[in-house]
Amino acid sequence: MFLANAHHRIRYAVLNSAKQRLNMDIHEYQAKEILSEFGIRIPRGGLAYSPEQAAYRAREIGGTEWIVKAQVHTGGRSRASGILRCRSEHEVYDAAESLFGKRIITRQSGPTGKVVYRVYVEGSISISKELYLGFALDRKVERVMVVASEHGGIEIEEIAASKPASIIRTVVEPAVGMQAFQARQIAFKLGVPASQVNEAMTTILGCYKAFEQLDATMVEVNPLVIAEDASLYAVDAKMTFDDNALFRRPEIAELRDKSQEDRLESRASDRGLKYVGLDGDIACVVNGGGLAMATVDSIKLAGGEAASFIDIGGGATPERMSKALRQAAQDDRINAVLINIFAGINRCDWIAQGIVQALEKEALQIPLVIRLAGTRVDEGRKLLVKSGLPIVRANTMEEAAHRVVTAADTHLKRKEMRRKEKNTDPVSKKATVVL
Numbered sequence: 001m002f003l004a005n006a007h008h009r010i011r012y013a014v015l016n017s018a019k020q021r022l023n024m025d026i027h028e029y030q031a032k033e034i035l036s037e038f039g040i041r042i043p044r045g046g047l048a049y050s051p052e053q054a055a056y057r058a059r060e061i062g063g064t065e066w067i068v069k070a071q072v073h074t075g076g077r078s079r080a081s082g083i084l085r086c087r088s089e090h091e092v093y094d095a096a097e098s099l100f101g102k103r104i105i106t107r108q109s110g111p112t113g114k115v116v117y118r119v120y121v122e123g124s125i126s127i128s129k130e131l132y133l134g135f136a137l138d139r140k141v142e143r144v145m146v147v148a149s150e151h152g153g154i155e156i157e158e159i160a161a162s163k164p165a166s167i168i169r170t171v172v173e174p175a176v177g178m179q180a181f182q183a184r185q186i187a188f189k190l191g192v193p194a195s196q197v198n199e200a201m202t203t204i205l206g207c208y209k210a211f212e213q214l215d216a217t218m219v220e221v222n223p224l225v226i227a228e229d230a231s232l233y234a235v236d237a238k239m240t241f242d243d244n245a246l247f248r249r250p251e252i253a254e255l256r257d258k259s260q261e262d263r264l265e266s267r268a269s270d271r272g273l274k275y276v277g278l279d280g281d282i283a284c285v286v287n288g289g290g291l292a293m294a295t296v297d298s299i300k301l302a303g304g305e306a307a308s309f310i311d312i313g314g315g316a317t318p319e320r321m322s323k324a325l326r327q328a329a330q331d332d333r334i335n336a337v338l339i340n341i342f343a344g345i346n347r348c349d350w351i352a353q354g355i356v357q358a359l360e361k362e363a364l365q366i367p368l369v370i371r372l373a374g375t376r377v378d379e380g381r382k383l384l385v386k387s388g389l390p391i392v393r394a395n396t397m398e399e400a401a402h403r404v405v406t407a408a409d410t411h412l413k414r415k416e417m418r419r420k421e422k423n424t425d426p427v428s429k430k431a432t433v434v435l
Helices: 002-022 028-036 051-061 089-099 156-162 180-189 194-213 243-248 263-270 289-301 318-328 348-361 377-387 397-424
Strands: 023-025 045-048 066-070 083-086 119-123 127-138 143-149 167-172 216-227 232-234 237-242 274-277 282-286 306-311 336-343 368-374 392-394
Touching: 023 243, 028 045, 028 194, 028 216, 028 237, 045 051, 051 066, 051 089, 051 119, 066 089, 083 089, 089 119, 127 156, 127 194, 143 156, 143 180, 143 194, 156 167, 167 180, 180 194, 194 216, 194 232, 237 243, 263 274, 263 318, 282 289, 282 318, 282 397, 289 306, 289 336, 289 397, 306 318, 318 336, 318 348, 336 348, 336 397, 348 368, 348 377, 368 377, 368 397, 392 397
Parallel strands: 282 306, 282 336, 336 368, 368 392
Antiparallel strands: 023 237, 045 119, 066 083, 066 119, 127 143, 127 216, 143 167, 216 232, 216 237, 274 306
């Protein structure tokens, strides 16, 4: 059972890591600014970095009611009290003050949540109907999939579970792009009033153009609102972009907010490494997702838990290996590191050179267990022996797993012993009196 669970966790982690690595999220206000350039109507609003600025934005916008929204990279903000309705400038000030520094925890954000560093103040819209509109790359059919529903304002997963018949799906043929007749069909199926079908078509086609022209991987407008005056507004918007295309979209790359990213994932991404965080205390450096799963399972069988794995990929240079080892050591939870390499395209002597380079530059304060196999393995092992560095070597994956679990347990016990010695040190217990 635990092997199946380990496989499930690792596959889930790989998929989510790939999503984070290959997709760059932006904030709601940034997505709205982009969509407005493609003809989508958005409510009047302004960004604020302080409660005073939020109140000033409300005065700028005018009206008698405003919405103060936490700008974090996660959905489900309203359920986490991240979206607040206000009826005076004082309420806007208080709402903003309560949001700044708050950690928004939702189903999408995970248990650590996202900290609020900026808010968006927006004029309230009198809503007649809420719709859902989304564009995503469907890798199964290798096409852009348009998903819409006449039930907006809630997550698409909830719509699919509670009202699956309401979901409208349209596939866009990449050779010709989205056509006006497709947008018109979607508008009619959504129940848009006849007088607003043209505006709905402009909105749908505008979202597709933004998706296609900016190398987006997802565009979501939820809700797309039909106001009481029959106008259409994108009241909330979300966009993600393909990381691999950012080199040709510098204006999009500038929108990245690292404060909303996991520190270790962000660091690894900046260095071109594939990083997946898990829940244990043993870091794994491997080459290939299959070997990563086998390594995590082996550690589990040996009685330990993996804290992360870093995939160095094929053809890794010594410099890349050195970066991976330094990345593994950045996690404070780590009690040991296991380097498990099966070299095909890779070369074990390059891996060994990278390990030696990393340890010569900066001494590793935690145990390091290495198992090398494959191309030029004898040369790699000789380099490790010649280095004289404090490295634990293993010949098989099972042996490596048992040794790294033992090393991690020993290191943890030593840390706890040092902590107890520090707490019982009579010198540390002396009080300093200031007169």
